[in-house]
Amino acid sequence: MAKFHPDLQMLTEFTAGTLSLAQSACVSMHLTYCTKCQEISEAQTAMAASLFEDLEPVSVSDSQLDIVMSRLDEDAPLTYPKESKGAQSSTPAILQRLMQGDFSDLTWKKITSSLRISYLTTGDPYYEFALYHIKAGGVIPEHNHRGSEMTLVLEGGFSDSDGTYHAGDFLFREAGDVHSPAALADEDCICLAVLDAPLKFTRMRHRWMNPFLQLKAS
């Protein structure tokens, strides 16, 4: 059970459908690990539905009904079950869809001896959506954030000065926060990071990396 959660504002904007696409995909994946946030989001949906019922109706012309009636025989779009079945189902379905395979099928870009990054395409032009692979015991060099960073732990875990995070845990860093996360000693860590501006490494000896970390939103 996850111990670190999106705050109420984020959960509210997620439920209202107003969070950016890449960020909502990340929050949605947290919910697959977290019944507590699921319950809050469900209750918020009930609240929203009650507001919806009480809206002042706006008249719709009969011709609109005719148009819809004439389209009822169209084929419904194909849908796929969201929950994948089978051995690899610990990976959230959204991610499986975006990766079109598993972690080993991705193209990983080596950043340091212990950090590799794979960029995924969500179609959200404002946010970068990437998987970070940190080797067991490896450290991501100290960096600060020029924008926000949302992180969801998928496998293994990592820690920083504020705590230790395991699969399902969700973190949000604001612009200006500085930290230096380290993977747990016994297991590689894979996490999802959603950024609205590239990281900036603060220590001189890591500065050369910054050009590699131009924001890759797509």
Place this chain on the structure above:
Amino acid sequence: NLESGRRTDEWSQCLRSIAKHRDRSAFARFFKQFAPLIKAFALSGSTLSANHADELVQEVMLKVWQKADGFNPDKASASTWVYTIARNCRTDLYRRLQKFDTPLSADDVSLDQDGEEPAVMLHQRRTRDRIRSMMDTLPADQAHILAKVYMEGKSHSEVASELDLPLGTVKSRVRLAIQKLQIQMED
């Protein structure tokens, strides 16, 4: 109250007829009830044109017809079910208008309400009934913010600047409303 209980039942039954018997007259009744609410929802953010609002009404109602099969009255009321379809379609429409080219629809990303465990369903139903009965007791300033967030689809910071309030005030009003509705929450 009793009356809203009956009303809810009527529309749930209507959806069942649509699903089971492909009943077009039931669909027309459902349309007359919900299309004006969907249109109001489409226009409430005041960023969609009347044409786009009509497009949204058509799209949502077509989905009602196509997905009626998946409606489970034990999990959601008819209006909650329609609301989530409308919300997701509106989000997708916004993204289409912004020319997002994405493999993910709002449906893919939204909370999957497919949990089948009876305990969860009972819990959801109780929560839903309690929330319905308590919405009218919310103070006006809280209800106003909720309407902007959920119906107009505005972010907290957009609401704050529109109403000329500090962001913290918007957040705390949402929080107070949710606490008042006794949604279990800690943080």
